[in-house]
Amino acid sequence: MPILAYRDALNQAMLEEMERDDNVYLMGEEVAEYNGAYKVSQGLWEKFGSRRVIDTPISEGGFSGIGIGSAMVGLRPIIEFMTFSFSLVAIDQILNNAANMRYMSGGQFSVPIVFRGSSGMAGCLAATHSHRLESIYAHFPGLTVVMPATAADAKGLLKSAIRSDDPVIFIEHENLYGEKGEVPEGDHLTPIGKANVVRAGSDVTMLTYSRSLITTLAAAEQLAGEGVSAEVIDLRTLRPLDMDTILASVLKTHRCVIIEENWPYCGIGAGVADRIYQQVFDELDAPIRRVTAKDAPIPYNRKLEASMLPTVERIVAKVNDVLYRKA
């Protein structure tokens, strides 16, 4: 299987889908002639031309709205946000129009659109450009929220997202663009709404997604050396959540730790933990613990920023907590 970087896997997904379906087009800031701020759209403008790869002014609200309108009349737009932090100025279009259109029109219109772009604390981007907005988008009925952690899933999920008949928030992690992995060739589709058991284990369930998967796997490796068998699950889709996979694991391990780069309050883990408690409270042998970013604006200083992130040490500490282990 070819080894591709996460960014190239995304590129391949768009290329294949644009070749497959003439209705698919890409629009955003610098996506055409400059090949994208993170080079995810490398070569697409050259291949498909200005009809299907469109540079926009710095006007997220405007081009998001154009994208939604075009999706309502039959196109399949991919809207790139240079970073998801900038989606905040288009959030009315996304939450009110994209998410609600099918419902408000009584099913007359669907909005097959993908909003994609980078996100997260990526190194000295400071508070306003380091947002993790997945829990905001996952809060809204009508949206699908997808966050791939690996190159293979980047391709497979983006292809599935482009083919979805409803709006998909497709959030990439800026620090994952260079991560390499095996990527299946051709029509590789990762199903939306399906989590992935990345590492099987029996003592504790670790739920995570996006870049935190790497840290979580490192923590699981360290725990294995200490005799703790941790099961690591990459959620991949945050809405709809794959409760079958989550509960099957929790019913096996009876303990759960959720790892994310979000802030703790109303973060993804808060919602996931609630759903676990609602359904299998009697199966838990310890309260669910969470490892999150610290509850503060993201600092510019590199070391302070790093201190915000879940680390192997913090993850292991929470696992020890739920296992009643002394470190």
Next chain:
Amino acid sequence: MIWLDEGFEFRPSHSQNTVENRSSRHEISGDSQVPIEVKLAKVSPTMESGQIVKWLVKVGDKVKEGDTIAEVQTDKAVMPVETFDDGIVARIDVLEGVDIPLGTRILVLAKKGEDPKQVAESYAGTGAAAPAAAQTAAPVQAAAVAVAPVASAEAASASGRVKSTPLARKVAESAGVDIASVPGSGPAGRIIRADVEAYASSASQPKSAPVPAKAAAPKPAPKLFVPLGEDERIPLDRMRQAIARGMIAAKTQAPEIHVTVDIRMDEIVRVRERLNKSLAAEGVKLSVGDFVTKAVAMSLRRHPAVNATFQGDNANLGQAVIVRHAAVNVGIAVALEGGLIVPVLRNADVYGLRDIRVESEKLYENARSGRLSVEQMTGGTFTISNLGMFGVKQFDAVLALPQVAILAVAAAEKRPIVVNDQLTVGTMMTVTLTADHRGVDGAAAAEFLRTLKSFLEEPTSMLL
């Protein structure tokens, strides 16, 4: 360091940007700005009083949650006493070496912001009596005293609340373990699954604890949303272990014989119908099984060799005895979810059918709800196992040692039979007596069955 605290909440104002106390269980019980009364809590199931053997703190000492503050002598052992709270020791109420009843206040903690001296004054008076000052003020919190996990103790607070995980409670229920008697090893004495399992498998359980009727195999986990595909491994709970032990003993120690007889039940069916009509007003409805119980009990009265227990072991038969029991106490096996239990109908031979029905119903009810008394579970001299309700044609039961016999009762069903050389239809029931050949010979077993058969085929003969 605040950055490493998951509970840290960012506040934009400089003055407030500190970690605040996270909510603790004490806030749940109301005003947190009240001194804390530490009372002597029950740390062993049978304990009624205790003695502070040694105080490990003195007035003015700062203590925090989890600190060992004293050693207490219970009826079982000397155990360390922990506090669940932070504070300053304002007052010690109890001297070392004095026996005090449960619930006696032993210590008062001043909380942060309170003056220990003032607190001590307001709590002047004996520990046992609630101080007037405190009564006029806010009601005093009763704080819990926890015992270190190594001790045999309960994680119950003074208010009786036991801290345990949901899974631990579920496992305890399945295993028939009283969660309150399990020592907890988690934070603040929280009982976790491993504690329950260790407790359930330890041999130190009180002998008087009856086989839990309510016990059952662990309930299947909610499966709706769980894909199939894994084998289920079910550890033996106490009931299953007890059943297994009993069956192994019977099959390895007692040489069994089986004697089977068919009994025509048409007369019983008719009598039952008539009696049930006259009992309808009382709301009592006799079952065929009740007639069997009655007939068995009366047959046992006539065949004391079958109403017996074999006492002794095979390696030393010189010392063994067969005890023919004066009372006829009939055990009736009751199936439960994941097991079975055998409540005993004492002196069954002297009961009329109505009382047999009423008493049996009580026993079933208690068996299913796990409320059988020791009296209702012991002293059986013979056992009936009835699978008739499942339509079973015939089966063999395994002895309930030390009883020398057990009767397996199958379904009463219509069968072709031969009467006076004529083929006809009769309601037939097949019963099989399993007997311990060490104590009962085949002929004795057959004689017992002949009597039983005649009682059931000719019910009026029971009046003789």
